[in-house]
Amino acid sequence: MSILEKKTEFKVVNEGITVDQIVQSSPQEIAVSLVEAGAIILPSHGTQDAFFGGTLDTLDFLNENKVPTEIYSTDEDYKELALHGADIWLGTILVKYIFIPVFCGVISSYIYDKLKAQKDDNISLKFIVENKDGKTTTVSFDGKVESLPAAIDEVRKISNED
Amino acid sequence: MKIELTRIEHINTVEIRNYREKLLEWKQKAQEIYDEQRANDIWLASESLEVNVLFIKAFDNLKNGNFREAWGFLEGCEIKCVFIEKNSDKRHLTESRVLYIQESVKKFQSLYPYCVFVSPGFKVGYYTCSICGQKVRPRSRCGHKKGSLYNGELCLHEGHELDLMEVSIVSRPVQKYSVMHDDSTLDFSVLEHLMSFLEHAFEEWEYEKKTMSFPREKFESVLESDKCPCRSGLIFKECCSGKEEVSMPHIDFIFSKDIPPEKQEIKFPYGSPKDG
Numbered sequence: 001m002s003i004l005e006k007k008t009e010f011k012v013v014n015e016g017i018t019v020d021q022i023v024q025s026s027p028q029e030i031a032v033s034l035v036e037a038g039a040i041i042l043p044s045h046g047t048q049d050a051f052f053g054g055t056l057d058t059l060d061f062l063n064e065n066k067v068p069t070e071i072y073s074t075d076e077d078y079k080e081l082a083l084h085g086a087d088i089w090l091g092t093i094l095v096k097y098i099f100i101p102v103f104c105g106v107i108s109s110y111i112y113d114k115l116k117a118q119k120d121d122n123i124s125l126k127f128i129v130e131n132k133d134g135k136t137t138t139v140s141f142d143g144k145v146e147s148l149p150a151a152i153d154e155v156r157k158i159s160n161e162d
Numbered sequence: 163m164k165i166e167l168t169r170i171e172h173i174n175t176v177e178i179r180n181y182r183e184k185l186l187e188w189k190q191k192a193q194e195i196y197d198e199q200r201a202n203d204i205w206l207a208s209e210s211l212e213v214n215v216l217f218i219k220a221f222d223n224l225k226n227g228n229f230r231e232a233w234g235f236l237e238g239c240e241i242k243c244v245f246i247e248k249n250s251d252k253r254h255l256t257e258s259r260v261l262y263i264q265e266s267v268k269k270f271q272s273l274y275p276y277c278v279f280v281s282p283g284f285k286v287g288y289y290t291c292s293i294c295g296q297k298v299r300p301r302s303r304c305g306h307k308k309g310s311l312y313n314g315e316l317c318l319h320e321g322h323e324l325d326l327m328e329v330s331i332v333s334r335p336v337q338k339y340s341v342m343h344d345d346s347t348l349d350f351s352v353l354e355h356l357m358s359f360l361e362h363a364f365e366e367w368e369y370e371k372k373t374m375s376f377p378r379e380k381f382e383s384v385l386e387s388d389k390c391p392c393r394s395g396l397i398f399k400e401c402c403s404g405k406e407e408v409s410m411p412h413i414d415f416i417f418s419k420d421i422p423p424e425k426q427e428i429k430f431p432y433g434s435p436k437d438g
Contacts, residue, residue, distance in 0.1 A: 005333070050285050056300060075299035082284040082321065085332040122334070 008143030012154050016128040016138035017042075019096060027074050037070035038099035042092040042128075050079040052089040061114055065106040067099055088117055088145070090125035097130040100159035104152050111145070119146035127151075129158045168362045170222040173215045182211065189314050201314025206250055210258035213242040217263045221363035224270065229350050230341065233274060237338040239267045245316055248309045259364065269369065271338070273352050273413075278342040279335035287323025292316070355429055356415055366418040374412035376430070381408055383432050391432065 022042075023034050034040055039062055043049045055071065062069040071078065083089060088111070095103045111117045126140040137158055141151035165177045172178065185208040192201035220235035243264045247255060255261040289298040293312050296304040298319055306317045331342065360367065373392075381398075384391060390401035391410045402408040412428075 053286075056298065059300060071300040073300065075301050078300055079288070080286045081327070082286050082324075083281070083330075085281045085330060086334040086336050087332075 008147055009140070010143065010147070010151055011138070011140045013138045013140075014135075016136035017094070018134060018136050019094065019130055020134070022072060022094060026072060027077075029074055030070065030072075033070050034072070036068065038067050038096050039069040039103055040072055040094040041069060042072045042094060044081055044089075044091055050081045052091040053080050053082050054089070055080060055091060057114075058090065058093075058110065061110045062103075062106055065102075065109070067103050067106050069093075087122040087124060088115060090123065092126040092128065094128040094136070095130065095155070097132055097159065100129060100155060104156045108152055111148070117145045119144065121145045123148060125151070127155050129155050131158060167211075167214055167218070168364050170218055173218055178211075178215075182208070185211070193314050196313060198313045202249065202311040205311055205314045205316070206246065206254065207258075209242055209246050210250075210254070210260055213239050213246065213263055214259055216242065217266070218363045220267075220270070221360075224353060225357050225360070227350070227354065229274070229353060230345050232270075233276070233341065234339050236267050236270055239263055240271075240338070243267070245309060249311050249316075262364065266363075269367075270353075273356065273369070275348045275350065276341050276343055277333055279332050279338065280340040280342055281330045281332040281335050281337070282326060282340075283328040283330060284321070285325040285327055286321040287325070289319040289321055292318040292320055351429075351431065352413060359415065359417060359421065359425070368416040370414045370416065372412050372414065373409045374428070375407040375409045378403075378406055378408060380430065381432055 019034075019040075022040060023031055026034055041051065041055055041059060044052050051071070051073070059069050059071055073079075081089075090107075090111070093107075111123070117123060122143065123145050124142045126138060128136050128138050130136050139151055139154045141148060165175075165181065166172050167178065185204055189201055189204040189208065192198075192204060216235050216239045220232045220239060223229070223232035223235060243260055246258075246260050247264070250258075250260075252261075255264075290296065291298060291304050291306050293306045293315060294304050296302075298304075306312060308317055308319050310317050356367070356369075381391060384398050386397065386399035386403055388398050390396050390398045390403075391408055392402050393411055394401050
């Protein structure tokens, strides 16, 4: 039904929350693990609110595939959103600079091999990617899986910049 | 001993009822002595039987024109097949007809006119593991994997402290039963036509979507203000009304059995005005 079809939104913005800001605003009990992580999964809307359903599967897959990943929440505060549209909601992931190349490969494998995303599926994600100078670039994508490679390539480019 | 299970009258036979009871009894015994492999194998046999029963119910409802009921049974099959597939191998999926049912369910669902569904969104306070009851937390897991079998029981995550946040209207739901349509306003003629050829749930059939062109004269019953038969979304006057031919979506059904010539005629949806 065309009225329910979303338009593709793909944005690359040279700003976003930084790793330091995340660590400083985090509960003390998880601060050390956030510093040590290569990627941090953030709640669905900024730094408060719940995490998208499937977040723990994403967390496990990244950790099992050499991207040390943490969740920006204590165990007690952790909540999930159960959204029953069949879109893929990957959420917001902050990626540290040195992990960008391996993250791109692993997240692609997660989407295509683990989730078995089809080209016609809708997917929504936001990657906040750390630049070499510690600032961040936000790559957000909301559209069909078949158009997703462009977003992954934007993330990969950041690790190739001098 | 081979038990027949292809039609609705087979699902409540003495043989099937006895077999179901036996499976339950064997599973309980295996669970009591923690013979996990046997308990899991019996779960698999039991679920595979149940999905066959569900599929036959779906087919029977399709055959009788109870399309909404059939839709519910088809979704039930779809969900069961996911868990069976996760806990078995290709040989079992083939021999138990689960693979056939999975593929058939998709085909039937794709022929439905449903396109709008209700989708609730919840905030879930926490999940617990259905096997051990432990809370599922990012840094504290029980080790049981969702969707896997443990001593004949399927591990699921049960949600607690649910807070309804929204109700959305979607075209692709997870819960397919949340159909928003009034069936009396929809056209099920494609399914009706298919079901007129099928005798039982496990007949082989395929379909191919294509377009087919017809001379403009065949569309005399279509008003200029009606939606164009080519399904462009435009009205006929603004679309194909002035053309010599109109190309419409068309479905070819392919069967493994012979179809009598009189049933092979193309079903054209637009009668002439004199047909009323």
